[in-house]
Amino acid sequence: MCRHLAFLGPEIPLHELIVGPKLGLYRQAWAPLHQKHGTVNADGFGVGWYAEGDPVPARYRRTGPMWADANFPDLARVVRSGAVLAAVRDATEPGADGEAAAAPFAAGPWLFSHNGAVRGWPSSLGGAAAGLPAEALLTLEARSDSALVWALALQRLRTGAELGQALADTVLQVAAAAPGSRLNVLLTDGTAVTATAWGDTLWYLADPGRSTVVASEPYDDDPHWVEVPDRTLLAATRTDVLLTPLKEPTA
Template sequence: MCRHLAYLGPPLRLGEVLTAPPHSLLRQSWAPRRQRHGTVNADGFGVGWYADGDPVPGRYRRSGPVWADLPFADLTRVVRSTAFLAAVRDATEPGADGEAAAAPFAAGPWLFSHNGAVADWPRSVAPLAAALPAVELLALEARCDAALLWALALRRLRAGAEPGEALAATVSEVAAAAPASRLNLLLTDGSTITATAWGDSLWYLTGPGAPGGGTVVASEPYDDDPRWREVPDRTLVRAVRADVLLTPLKEPPT
């Protein structure tokens, strides 16, 4: 369900990662190779990127399939950035949220995406939503599981938690409430990438094999370079431009 990708490194045209590779995120929207849940990622897409001197990223999101959006092709051809996050959304049940449900979600310097699904949505996590202040519930961009996950993680970030701590605690909390959930979360502030592998595929490429010698963290490889490495399930990923640290995640208490 869904595919997403984050890049950190030297300035790069977005298309060099998002559209040019043979199994790019664009192609994964209709022909993913390692997606274990869902088949077509056609219910929206988005990309967020950082410009020099501005810590707040710009975003481009739409509710339809990425392959039908010609302005996206132009954007990825001309925009350069040292950091970006992009996602394509799996076909899902009908809803009125439109592009508001498409990642990346954003607040301040942060970009966020969720690949997976909260089991027994929304019943299983209703108590978690009820514990949020009313102003945070009213600020949700959409009525989907990814938007709630972002609210839970963002509350921790705003309280001073480190990115890894915020994502790990969010995964633990939601997995305890909805044990069959798939919770691959992806977060960047333009200088770091933090991600979780929990129930779905996650890979990374860093150093000489990555574009510009940077780092890419993605749901699946966009080419057949043998230097891609799969992240073990139940793992927290912390990455900078040329370094990746993997830390096992604890199972939530039963």
């Protein structure tokens, strides 16, 4: 379900990350190579990026498939950024939320994306949702499993958790409440990226000291792509990548 990527490095056009690569996210919208669940990611897409000197990212999101948006290639050609999060969506279930359900979700300096599905949604996360403040539930961007997973992570961020801890604790909470869920998630604040491999593929490409890409699957044939083991938390900056195993929750 879905494909996504995050990039940290020198400013480059969005086109070089998303549209230009022969196996890029643009092509993954209809022909992903490593996707285990679903075949076409045509239920929406989105891109979030940071401008130099502004900690709050901009977003461009649409309801339909990326390839059907005639405006996006032009936008991608001229917009440049050194910190990007982008996603193409294959919806878990039909819904009427439109582009509000397309990642990246955002709040303050953070961008978030979920590649996967919460098993037993929505009843499986009733207990988790009950632990959120009413304001968090009333301001959900969409009525989807991904939006609620984001709300759980955001609550932790707002109470002071650092990126990796917020993401790991959220994934373990959801995995305990809904065993068998697929919870590959991406989170960035524009200076660091955290991600989890939990039930689907995750890769990274590092050019030490210059750039790091984290993605559901490689977008080119570069032999330096590294696959992240399942049940792993990834923490990356422009200069390094750290992998930490995650333990399956016990009953």
